[in-house]
Amino acid sequence: MTVAPSLSLLAEVHRWLNQLFLDHQLALLSLDLPAASACLERYESNLKLHIDDEESALIPLYDARTDNVPGGAVELFTGEHTKLTGFIGEFHQTLLAITGKSDRDLRLDIIKLFDREAICKGLVEHHHAREHNILFPWLDKITSENERTDLLANCASLRAWREAK
Numbered sequence: 001m002t003v004a005p006s007l008s009l010l011a012e013v014h015r016w017l018n019q020l021f022l023d024h025q026l027a028l029l030s031l032d033l034p035a036a037s038a039c040l041e042r043y044e045s046n047l048k049l050h051i052d053d054e055e056s057a058l059i060p061l062y063d064a065r066t067d068n069v070p071g072g073a074v075e076l077f078t079g080e081h082t083k084l085t086g087f088i089g090e091f092h093q094t095l096l097a098i099t100g101k102s103d104r105d106l107r108l109d110i111i112k113l114f115d116r117e118a119i120c121k122g123l124v125e126h127h128h129a130r131e132h133n134i135l136f137p138w139l140d141k142i143t144s145e146n147e148r149t150d151l152l153a154n155c156a157s158l159r160a161w162r163e164a165k
């Protein structure tokens with residue numbers, strides 16, 4: 001049983017991040033590269049806030065208080081973060097490279113970009129599932145109510161989500 005307050009509240013941040021990425025893809029669909037770039041930057045800055053919340057506070061606490069959780073090695077969480085930020089860097093580069101292309105070439109390049117982004121979205125889905133199924137339930141289990149309140153209060157990505165609502 002999950003006791004409130006629960007780290008599973010961070011699933012709301014995950015849903016919000018997915019929406020921000022979709023805003024970027026909608027702009028791409030309209031061939032609006034400046035808007036696609038701006039939306040990607042917004043996604044990236046909030047993703048980085050969220051990764052920092054996890055890597056500076058949540059994952060170290062989880063690491064200190066758990067042992068050999070199946071599918072829950074710290075390197076899996078952090079390795080996925082590295083892959084995700086790498087993908088975002090690649091997408092920024094692609095947007096720069098296709099700026100100024102003509103209509104047909106631009107559309108073909110955007111199709112290729114969507115293909116790469118589909119791989120990234122698959123990774124995000126997998127990563128979120130790992131956190132929803134392992135990281136957050138374990139954190140709920142190994143912390144006191146006061147600790148959970150403090151952990152959530154210190155999550156910058158949660159504050160950003162609340163401010164954006």
Ligand SMILES: [Fe+2]
Nearest residue numbers: 051054081131
């Ligand atoms: Fe994460």
Ligand SMILES: [Fe+2]
Nearest residue numbers: 014050054131
């Ligand atoms: Fe997360």
